[in-house]
Amino acid sequence: MMKFRAFIAVDVGPLPALLELADKLRAARADIKLVEPENIHVTLKFLGDTEEDLVEEIHRHMSESVKDVEPFTLRLEKMGAFPGLNYMRVVWVGMEGAEPLVQIARSLNSALKPLGFRSDKKGFKPHLTVARVRSPRNINELRQAIEAHMENPFGEVQVDRIVLKKSVLSSQGPTYSDVREVVFK
Numbered sequence: 015m016m017k018f019r020a021f022i023a024v025d026v027g028p029l030p031a032l033l034e035l036a037d038k039l040r041a042a043r044a045d046i047k048l049v050e051p052e053n054i055h056v057t058l059k060f061l062g063d064t065e066e067d068l069v070e071e072i073h074r075h076m077s078e079s080v081k082d083v084e085p086f087t088l089r090l091e092k093m094g095a096f097p098g099l100n101y102m103r104v105v106w107v108g109m110e111g112a113e114p115l116v117q118i119a120r121s122l123n124s125a126l127k128p129l130g131f132r133s134d135k136k137g138f139k140p141h142l143t144v145a146r147v148r149s150p151r152n153i154n155e156l157r158q159a160i161e162a163h164m165e166n167p168f169g170e171v172q173v174d175r176i177v178l179k180k181s182v183l184s185s186q187g188p189t190y191s192d193v194r195e196v197v198f199k
Contacts, residue, residue, distance in 0.1 A: 019181045020064040020193070022076060022122055023055040024115065024173050026142055029090070031168040032107070035144065038163065039105065044156035045149040046105065053190055054142055056088075056115060058176060059122040061131050068129055069178070073194040075129075076176055079121035083114050083198050085174035090142065091167045099157050105145040107168050112140035118176060174198050 026032075028051030036048050064072070089110040095102035109115075119138035127133055147156070178194040 016066045017063045018066065018193075019183065020061040020072075021057050021179050021181060022059040022061065022072075023057050023177055023179055024088075024171075024175070025177060026054045026056065026088075026090075026171050028052055028054065029169040029171070031166070032090070032142075032144065035093075035107070035163060035166075035168065038159050039145055039156065042155035042159040043152050044147065045151040046145040046147050046156065047187070048145045049143055050187060053188065054144070055179075055190075056109075056112075056140060056142060058115060058119045058138065059126065059131070059134070061126070069193060071129060072126065072178055073196070075122065075125040076178060076194065076196045079118050079125060080176060080196055080198050083118060085172060085198050086111060086114050088112055088115075088171045088173055089167065090169050090171065091165075093144075093160055093164055093166065093168075095147070095157075095160060099160065102147045102153065102156070104143050105147065105156075105160060106141040107144055109140050109142070114173070115140050 033051055090107050091110055092108040094106060096104040116138055123134055175195050175197045177192050180191045180193050182189045
């Protein structure tokens with residue numbers, strides 16, 4: 015039985031303002047790993063190691079989770095860091111209009127629990143991970159770059175589908191491929 019590393023997400027992709035932001039973060043010369051522009055997404059549910067023969071059942075639950083959801087617009091705005099600016103592990107961009115994502119994530123969380131997928135303890139917080147912080151090198155410069163753009167708008171994304179993704183990790187970073195997608199009505 016084959017397993018693969020999986021998650022359910024909404025693709026966002028390389029918006030011009032996010033590409034500009036990546037350049038500004040890079041200019042801080044901090045020890046960060048930027049998310050590749052084509053890999054930028056909102057994770058609705060991280061599944062981890064997933065049996066291939068569960069794909070159809072996961073797909074069914076994905077369809078169920080979006081049955082009452084119509085396409086909508088996400089506004090990307092504001093930014094910050096988790097857990098906070100004094101100790102940064104992840105640099106994120108926030109979003110407005112993400113209520114449907116919260117609903118979908120909640121639905122997936124409870125529907126997939128009986129299949130053996132762990133419940134998300136922290137609850138779903140809609141955000142885009144744009145970089146991961148690897149060490150404190152030039153952390154003050156990074157903090158200043160974040161603070162300078164904290165209130166910025168970063169564009170809008172039309173959301174009309176969710177995708178089950180396969181993630182293959184390598185030393186160059188993750189490679190994602192689409193396994194199944196569910197398009198909203």
